[in-house]
Amino acid sequence: MIAFAELLERLTLTPGRLAKIALLRRFFETEPDPDRGIGLAALTGELAFDAAKPALIRQLAESRTDPVLFAWSYDYVGDLAETVALMWPERRVNAPPPLLMEVVQSLATTPKSELGALVAGWLDASPAPVRLAILKLITGGLRVGASVRIAKIALAELSGGRIAADDIEEVWHGLSPPYTELFAWLEGRGDKPDPAGAPVFRPPMLAHPLEVQDLAVLDYARYVAEWKWDGIRVQLVSTPGGRRLYSRGSEDISAAFPEIVEAMTFDAVLDGELLVLRDGPDGVVVAPFADLQQRLNRKAPTGRMMQQFPVGIRLYDMLFEADEDLRPLPFDARRRRLEDWFARAAPARMDLSELIDVPDLPALSVLRDGARAASIEGLMLKRRDSPYVPGRPKGLWWKWKRDPLTIDAVLMYAQRGHGKRSSFYSDYTFGLWRQLEGGSEELVPVGKAYSGFTDAELAMLDRWIRNHTTARFGPVREVAHGRDAGIVLEIAFDAAQRSTRHKSGVALRFPRVSRLRTDKPPAEADRLDILIRLLEGEATIAI
Template identity: 60%
Template sequence: MQRFAQLLDRLSLTPARNGKITLLAEHFAAVPDPERGLALAAITRDLEFTTAKPAMIRELVSRRCDPVLFALSYDYVGDLAETAALIWPARHGANRPPELAEVVESLQGASRAEAPALVEAWLDALDATGRWALLKLVTGGLRIGVSARLAKTALAAYGDKDVTEIEELWHGLEPPYDTLFAWLDGHGEKPVSAAKAPFRPVMLATAIEEADLQTLDPQHYAAEWKWDGIRVQAVSEDGVRRLYTRTGDDISHTFPDVIAAMDFEGAIDGELLVRDGQGGVAPFSDLQQRLNRKTVPKAMLNKHPAFIRAYDLLVEDGKDLRRAPFAERRKRLEAFVAAVPNDRIDVSALVGIESWAAIDALRADPPDPAAEGVMLKRWDSAYVPGRPKGPWFKWKRDPFLVDAVLMYAQRGHGKRSSFYSDYTFGVWREGEDGDELVPVGKAYFGFTDAELKQIDKFVRENTVERFGPVRAVTAGKDGGLVLEIAFEGLQRSPRHKSGIAMRFPRVSRIRWDKPAAQADRIGFLEALLEERFAPGRS
């Protein structure tokens, strides 16, 4: 457990991607089975403990220390695992620190009544870093800046393999991945994927730049709309149907209506969307209501019917098409989808390319508010996993901007746990007693480290109220901090006081020069919503 704790600690403090890969590869080389495989499973979120929840941790800490002290400490630190690890008063004479395998095996076999005693004994036996790692592990809160894809990239670096090979094997493997490590170590054969309807690593696009347009011939590219949903891969092979995200997460259980409609033999790359009441594409917020659910009520299935807008055909009747040129795959895709006997799968329409200027005008003002811009794909491009430069480009519409006033701030997680880095902002509207600010969004990225320190300083010096870990700051006509917010879209939201929710808001810059009284008003966003994002706009 101590080695796992040291790994997590170093990963959380290492911002560079290559640095994280090196740390993981070194850990895989130094730590034996099954410890390294369990560490990998924890990082890729493939371990789950149903008997250990945050409420249990709070209960354990409340037995050992003054609850008021814990509440004040938690309020300051902003992270449950970190607070509990630091404040825990360990008892002398505790047993040896547990190994990671011992923790995993014991908790997975424990009942809900047995789990607290196990966790309490381990907390006594570990130091502060070990306690932090233990609590992160058992509550599933491993926010250390390592995605499942990055962990697989580290495996590839460790074993000198192509990450694509590992991704295509992944869904047929189980923790602690003994056969995988044996292959990577050169001591065993390459595992044969036991997964039916496996995930194929996706091909990604790069953002186009002005310099690219000067060198590219529009006749070499197909253009299609880029839709505002989530990228998925729908695989139906040998009687097994699965729906994957772009990172390979299986979300089949969340979209049974889509799974039922996958009456084909092959693998489709596309966008998961939800239909509105008129048969068009609903706002992303409707799709969002269906994400991350273990079960979906029938009423929600009827209210927000999901469907796939297909981009590409990877496999057809057992034949792998990924090496074929896009022109051929596209032709096959159209015929393939036409043969599917339902309306849950359609094909993303192509956009005629007359010139880059014409495409620029279309991507800047798409005819459908659910279109984020256009995708450009070379007609002769193979389907290559990763993000190769040149074959595919994404050309999104420019973000919209609004000047908003900072209203609330909350501490972040991980390396940001000591900074106020999550910001809620609002715009002006006319209230019963004059102008008032109403929240329109929340952002936690877009700013530099230097700007983070500046905003954090403002929050600490201008806090007017405290609500647990949240701070309300000075925000009025006579004082306040204006943030220029960039966002991708707007939608109606009865859950928000303003009636509006933003899509992908982020801090574009700090407007130190602008008085809070001159920030934008809600009417600006309402007009923009009606003009650019209203359903059925054409």
């Protein structure tokens, strides 16, 4: 446990990606089985303890500390595990810190009624860094800046260059903690793990943003275009060993969309876009992303929700047909195979993405300029001879998104962030002016932004918020906002959508702070009717 705690601490304090990879590789090289495998599972989110809840940790901390002081400290720090680890009172005990495997096994097998005493004993026997590691394991919130991809790159380095991270990705979903078979393969002591027909995830092929300098040199005759739909990219894996629906980041989202899994009565691996699709008077209509958001992150959707927000897949590509790997084939050949397969299989809840010829840049620009009116993110350009390769190889696939929209909004509320931002007010609710009867105006919130500003701007905003707080609502701070008092933010966003969650009736898609308008008084911020007109101009597209 001490080695794992040291790893978490150093990962948290190490900003560089290569340095994080080196730390992980050293941990995997020096720690024995099964501890290194348990550590890997914790870092990649493969551990879950249903009995031990954050509420239990809070109860333990409040029983050992002043509850009021704990509440204030937790509010300031913003992280439960870190607060408890730092505030837990030291006690002299004749017991060493627990082993990593001991913690995992005990959390999985100890009756709920005995967990409190067990965890308290561990915390009493451990110094602050080990306490933090134990609590992070229990709460599942490591947040050390080491993604699953970084962990797999570090694992690949164990092989001395024999095995790539993408090779690990292709067997990952057929493995389970503590991954002894995986480590044996990486270190040359065993064969490659065989997923045995399990529905494993394949690393997706991604596109580069199309910049102005790229537009001037592209040979458009070599490319075919597709609409860039405003849903989420998914991979459908259906094999004799099972069916899985994965997000682009390899997360298994099958439980959230059971109707899609039920429709996967085939033996193939497909690439597509998950959308809310409805029947319209002129064909199938793609609903706004806000509708799809109602289904995301729900492990067990109700029948009513599935009826209200019916999902489907717009298919882009075919990676496998039965056992045949189609990825080395050029895009044109894979597309023909996909079309032939689709005609035979006729899978429910799925259709094919439309292909668009690309004669020249002017024609492409006209299509892209019309994307916003059709509620489409933009265009994809795919080279006809491109194989399906993992990662983001430049020159094969391009994405040309529509330009973002901007509004000038007034900062109304702020809340502290998490992790490295837990001491800063970095989450901002902003609003626009709305006309009232009689001619007066009021500010109404239309969204929240968490990104887009520099560290210097964050420090300035944090200082301003602390000096201009007018009310407190739990962790939320209301700040001065009016015609002559407040701060204006230029907000960039992709689209406006109707929303019942906001008093304004409008919400923004992917809002972020574009710049601080310290030159502009709040009275000159934008009016809500601008967003309303924009929303009324946005239409869904019939296919």
